Amino acid sequence: xxxxxxxxxxxxxxxxxxxxxxxxxxxxxxxxxxxxxxxxxxxxxxxxxxxxxxxxxxxxxxxxxxxxxxxxxxxxxxxxxxxxxxxxxxxxxxxxxxxxxxxxxxxxxxxxxxxxxxxxxxxxxxxxxxxxxxxxxxxxxxxxxxxxxxxxxxxxxxxxxxxxxxxxxxxxxxxxxxxxxxxxxxxxxxxxxxxxxxxxxxxxxxxxxxxxxxxxxxxx
Amino acid sequence: xxxxxxxxxxxxxxxxxxxxxxxxxxxxxxxxxxxxxxxxxxxxxxxxxxxxxxxxxxxxxxxxxxxxxxxxxxxxxxxxxxxxxxxxxxxxxxxxxxxxxxxxxxxxxxxxxxxxxxxxxxxxxxxxxxxxxxxxxxxxxxxxxxxxxxxxxxxxxxxxxxxxxxxxxxxxxxxxxxxxxxxxxxxxxxxxxxxxxxxxxxxxxxxxxxxxxxxxxxxxxxxxxxxxxxxxxxxxxxxxxxxxxxxxxxxxxxxxxxxxxxxxxxxxxxxxxxxxxxxxxxxxxxxxxxxxxxxxxxxxxxxxxxxxxxxxxxxxxxxxxxxxxxxxxxxxxxxxxxxxxxxxxxxxxxxxxxxxxxxxxxxxxxxxxxxxxxxxxxxxxxxxxxxxxxxxxxxxxxxxxxxxxxxxxxxxxxxxxxxxxxxxxxxxxxxxxxxxxxxxxxxxxxxxxxxxxxxxxxxxxxxxxxxxxxxxxxxxxxxxxxxxxxx
Numbered sequence: 001x002x003x004x005x006x007x008x009x010x011x012x013x014x015x016x017x018x019x020x021x022x023x024x025x026x027x028x029x030x031x032x033x034x035x036x037x038x039x040x041x042x043x044x045x046x047x048x049x050x051x052x053x054x055x056x057x058x059x060x061x062x063x064x065x066x067x068x069x070x071x072x073x074x075x076x077x078x079x080x081x082x083x084x085x086x087x088x089x090x091x092x093x094x095x096x097x098x099x100x101x102x103x104x105x106x107x108x109x110x111x112x113x114x115x116x117x118x119x120x121x122x123x124x125x126x127x128x129x130x131x132x133x134x135x136x137x138x139x140x141x142x143x144x145x146x147x148x149x150x151x152x153x154x155x156x157x158x159x160x161x162x163x164x165x166x167x168x169x170x171x172x173x174x175x176x177x178x179x180x181x182x183x184x185x186x187x188x189x190x191x192x193x194x195x196x197x198x199x200x201x202x203x204x205x206x207x208x209x210x211x212x213x214x215x216x217x218x219x220x
Numbered sequence: 221x222x223x224x225x226x227x228x229x230x231x232x233x234x235x236x237x238x239x240x241x242x243x244x245x246x247x248x249x250x251x252x253x254x255x256x257x258x259x260x261x262x263x264x265x266x267x268x269x270x271x272x273x274x275x276x277x278x279x280x281x282x283x284x285x286x287x288x289x290x291x292x293x294x295x296x297x298x299x300x301x302x303x304x305x306x307x308x309x310x311x312x313x314x315x316x317x318x319x320x321x322x323x324x325x326x327x328x329x330x331x332x333x334x335x336x337x338x339x340x341x342x343x344x345x346x347x348x349x350x351x352x353x354x355x356x357x358x359x360x361x362x363x364x365x366x367x368x369x370x371x372x373x374x375x376x377x378x379x380x381x382x383x384x385x386x387x388x389x390x391x392x393x394x395x396x397x398x399x400x401x402x403x404x405x406x407x408x409x410x411x412x413x414x415x416x417x418x419x420x421x422x423x424x425x426x427x428x429x430x431x432x433x434x435x436x437x438x439x440x441x442x443x444x445x446x447x448x449x450x451x452x453x454x455x456x457x458x459x460x461x462x463x464x465x466x467x468x469x470x471x472x473x474x475x476x477x478x479x480x481x482x483x484x485x486x487x488x489x490x491x492x493x494x495x496x497x498x499x500x501x502x503x504x505x506x507x508x509x510x511x512x513x514x515x516x517x518x519x520x521x522x523x524x525x526x527x528x529x530x531x532x533x534x535x536x537x538x539x540x541x542x543x544x545x546x547x548x549x550x551x552x553x554x555x556x557x558x559x560x561x562x563x564x565x566x567x568x569x570x571x572x573x574x575x576x577x578x579x580x581x582x583x584x585x586x587x588x589x590x591x592x593x594x595x596x597x598x599x600x601x602x603x604x605x606x607x608x609x610x611x612x613x614x615x616x617x618x619x620x621x622x623x624x625x626x627x628x629x630x631x632x633x634x635x636x637x638x639x640x641x642x643x644x645x646x647x648x649x650x651x652x653x654x655x656x657x658x659x660x661x662x663x664x665x666x667x668x669x670x671x672x673x674x675x676x677x678x679x680x681x682x683x684x685x686x687x688x689x690x691x692x693x694x695x696x697x698x699x700x701x702x703x704x705x706x707x
Binding site: 108109110111112114116117118120122124130131134136137138139140143146147149150151154193194195196198213215 | 438439440441442445474475476477478479480482484485486487488489491492699702703
């Protein structure tokens with residue numbers, strides 16, 4: 001059996017290995033959340049607020065995400081509302097707040113412990129259609145920079161990396177660094193089953209994960 | 221790792237289960253071995269002594285002189301094979317190809333017999349190929365030790381297959397194209413020796429330039445990766461995979477897990493390990509044949525040279541799905557070509573000579589293109605059309621009068637010359653030159669494909685197929701170059 005870490009736990013694990021995640025804070029109550037946002041220079045309005053907890057894997061489907069929260073008053077209201085949506089099965093929950101990041105291009109990256117090949121790392125075209133588009137490339141962990149660069153070359157949708165709707169060309173080396181960091185995590189963490197960064201948004205050409213989900217063995 | 225030299229270069233071979241009946245495996249193996257010209261000693265063994273194909277059949281392996289054979293080819297049923305292997309080992313045998321079935325594939329009892337076979341071969345120090353495999357071919361040893369046909373011309377492609385019928389397919393393609401084979405082995409149940417073991421041998425084998433493998437199931441993908449990675453940088457390994465593996469991706473909570481189809485992960489493993497993955501058996505053979513006979517390109521920039529029109533367009537179209545770049549012609553190259561052709565030529569890539577060539581034009585243009593430092597690869601199309609015309613003249617009612625004999629001779633010499641020029645220029649410049657015409661299949665006797673074949677070079681049957689082979693060469697070259705390996 002496996003369990004999923006909460007988004008906050010997943011993000012912290014990612015950040016520990018140098019995988020770029022958008023700045024965020026968490027709190028178990030509206031007061032805690034507002035205080036944390038106030039204290040953290042990295043998190044600026046407008047923000048996104050989400051209810052997160054180990055048992056909550058798919059927030060969007062349950063309406064547990066508030067986008068474009070403009071100021072502290074709106075955030076307090078959003079926190080109250082989200083905490084009010086928690087059900088007993090969710091267990092321990094908190095609100096995660098991060099800055100809204102701006103970018104039209106979404107990648108997906110992740111890890112998966114494959115029954116035949118062991119731990120693998122993936123990059124692909126991301127967003128909610130990722131599983132329908134299936135433009136992805138896998139490698140066996142660990143990878144080096146050369147492997148990561150070739151993973152990007154493998155994708156069919158190469159135009160994603162060119163200048164795009166007023167945004168600069170993708171910074172391939174920054175994406176490569178993120179994949180190598182992800183691979184380091186996959187190599188080092190025992191009991192890890194899979195991990196998703198979806199989407200990994202290109203912000204000024206550089207990748208920033210705005211969601212993270214890590215699945216581990218329940219006895220790990 | 222056992223030494224496989226007595227499997228691929230045995231000094232003497234014992235065949236068990238040799239029968240007088242020309243339909244039986246033992247008979248066919250003996251026949252194939254003798255017909256391929258094997259020069260070592262051959263010892264047919266059977267419970268019914270006599271003579272088969274002019275050789276005395278021994279009643280027991282005990283009658284084989286000590287040290288005279290180092291390989292045993294087993295066509296007898298499981299019940300007696302353990303005893304035969306002990307006798308063979310006592311005579312100095314160090315390799316066995318077990319063609320016999322009735323093992324793991326036959327159920328629980330067979331699986332037990334196979335387990336005993338494995339233990340016994342380990343105990344006896346015998347390298348075991350099979351069981352339940354069709355055989356082994358080794359052209360340097362003039363050895364076709366197979367229960368089926370065919371044999372193949374000598375060459376530099378080494379084949380290992382998890383399916384015996386694809387050994388036959390590859391050998392048939394070698395016979396058809398004239399691009400030959402060094403070794404070929406069917407892994408059978410692969411109870412001891414598997415694909416990776418054969419690849420390790422091929423990589424060290426001076427007779428082999430490229431390995432070609434057919435894989436159906438991957439039991440331990442990580443082990444396969446770990447063993448292939450040190451090999452692929454030494455010699456190219458072309459892989460074709462059949463079927464989806466039984467062990468599918470397990471249900472995962474993540475998108476990544478859901479996207480991890482067996483094929484996507486296998487494909488990534490190939491890219492990472494530098495394995496050249498072809499989509500089917502024909503493409504795999506043609507890639508291997510090209511690796512065996514052409515230099516590696518130093519990049520992806522390709523120029524297409526064609527005697528006329530549409531073929532060139534098709535070649536450029538085919539590049540859209542590949543890493544290859546139909547480069548614009550550099551100014552100096554364009555000027556140099558312009559001096560050789562009448563004004564109606566295309567003046568871009570593809571170089572359409574528009575029928576403007578005279579006696580020496582094709583070799584001259586080919587030389588200019590292949591030696592240009594910006595050009596990494598060349599595709600030559602439209603050879604054989606002169607000989608095609610000549611062939612119709614030969615068959616028609618007017619030959620050899622009306623001046624036909626002279627022009628037919630000219631046409632045929634020209635196509636021969638183009639093929640020779642492609643080989644010579646490619647070798648001299650280090651730039652791969654693909655030659656493609658459907659005449660390779662529709663009329664292999666045409667001097668264009670026939671001369672190509674005589675030179676040990678592949679004549680691709682279409683521009684698209686030539687482009688695919690060049691794509692595989694360029695992909696492997698890029699993999700090497702990204703890792704600081706020589707290209």
